[in-house]
Amino acid sequence: MKTPLFNCFNEYNGLLSLTITGNYGGKYRNPYHCTRPELFSGSRTHSTDRTMDLGLAEDHFSRPVGSFVASDIEQLKLAIEECKKLIPELPEHSERQKDTVVKLIHLRLKLQELKDPEEDEPNLRVLLEHRFSKEKSKSVKQNCDKCNTFIWGLIQTWYTCTGCYYRCHSKCMNLITKPCVKSKVSHQSAYELSICPEIGLDRQDYRCAECRTPISLRGIPSEARQCDYTGQYYCSTCHWNDTAIVPARVIHNWEFEPRKVCRSSLRYLALMIARPVLRLKEINPLLFNFVEELVEIRKLRQDILLMKPYFVTCKEAMEARLFLQLQDRQHFVENDDMYSLQDLIDIYSGRLSCSLTEIHTTFAKHIKLDCERCQAKGFVCELCKEGDILFPFDSHTSVCHDCSAVFHRDCYYDNSTTCPRCARMTERKQDEMPHVKEA
Known part of the structure; x- marks a missing residue:
């Protein structure tokens, strides 16, 4: 009793x-x-x-x-x-x-x-492209990814892969069959963009897609659990009912509800989350028609790219290291169409809009107010010859696609003639042609 x-x-x-x-x-x-x-x-x-x-x-x-x-x-x-x-x-x-x-x-x-006696284990072990490092932590809140039991750090030796963070007991290492997910990220930096591409248990021969353990939907001999990312079925050892945001559902449905994924997919998505591998205008261009936040972020990124030439040639901006404010999103200063999954998550939550607007304001303040060198690179509207100095990232301006001259938006679209700067450049080339022929 x-x-x-x-x-x-x-x-x-x-x-x-x-x-x-x-x-x-x-x-x-x-x-x-x-x-x-x-x-x-x-x-x-x-x-x-x-x-x-x-x-x-x-x-x-x-x-x-x-x-x-x-x-x-x-x-x-x-x-x-x-x-x-x-x-x-x-x-x-x-x-x-x-x-x-x-x-x-x-x-x-x-x-x-x-x-499980304490033995002199090596500090580093390499297995199936994993680079296992011996842990010194005595925490008991970790689970072994191989046997799915507690790791008792006080009396058990355990290792963590420095690449994919796979954790296991020392005694379980020789039983590992899963290669390091980081190697997959290096060789295959692209998401599965079909929503839950299920192939069926019969195509898997009623076996776990990873360890090949016999499985079935009835749980005999082992429960079959579907991974929403790969669409395949896994055993309970390879699928712990972890949840993660699935990129395909974000791209096609703008859906951010976490779905159940297997352990290998969970690690793969965690390692890929900050990689800018999603070109939205090619995968799903209609998304910009329905998500206003995406349009706002795209405009801010385009403005930052227009600011980049000012900073590259400005000594003060280089010394102040203004671009370090975007060190976590370096692709923002390289292009305006590539996104990471983390970017989309932050856009959905509203965090990216706030932080990027603040950075945009800081950059614009340096160019238009704080730095005389950058101010000297501004433009005067040659169509009306009035108003303040213009910059290509100003919201009320338009830029000539041929010569990059900046004009008031209203002046540019109301003017039926060609760009004055383009006209001067064309005339200059024509004047130089006779001299070239005579030579």
Whole structure:
């Protein structure tokens, strides 16, 4: 008969995870999670002279009633069974019952330590294009991507791939069959742009698309889980029901609801999210007709490209490193039609519009107000010869496509003649032609 002493009694990777409540004014958890100094000091004093030692030495594994020594795996297993039988028999919420629970935790940890001893593992291991680096963190909040169980950093050696962040126990490394996703990103920097391109379980031979484990929709022998990005089916080991924003749904439907994807797709999308590989005007040009935010961002990007020549030739702008404000989106100073998935997510949320408008204002202020050199590169409307100095990124101007001269928009479209600057350049070329012939 279980007492209310246990709120949770679950096993992960052969270890015991339990939460104990009692009359201490709070909760005891697995001692490796506890940060209270009195627990790590090795003693706790109450009204009696009871000492509760939380070390892992074998002397502390004695049964509260009687004693025995747990020195090997078989004896530890027997000790664990003895503790499990004894706990319900002891008085509820008693000190002896709490001591026994704590001892049971340590027995479990000691058993796992004997099964998976600490060895001198190399700091770097290369496998299937993964570059695994040995972790020093003692966090237990990570899961092994191979066996899908907790990584107990205190007593287990584990590695993380520096490329795709694949995590696994040292003992699981020889069982890995998944190549590094970063290599796929390097060789195939393009999204699948069909929405959930399902091919069916029969085309997969009723096997996981990745590890080839037999699967079915009925869950026998293993549950088939569909990845919304690839459209294929995976087993529960390769598909943890993680969710991610799918690029195809964003491009075609402007839909940002996260969908369930397999582990490899999750990593691939995470590594690709900041890469500018989406040319919207070719993939879905109609999107600009329905999403006003996209039109606004496109105009801001076009203006920034018009500002670029001013900064490239301005010493003050180079010293101030104004372009560093766009260091996370370098493609914004290279073109105006390539987008990353992160760009589209930020456009949808409104963050990109705010930040890019602020940067646009800073750039324009430097050119039009702060820097005399940049001001000297402005234009006077040659059609009306009136008004302030004009710049190509001003909202009320138009630019000649042939010579890049800047005019008031109203003057440019009302004028039926050709561009004055283009006319002068043409006349100059005609004047030079006779001299060329005579030579």
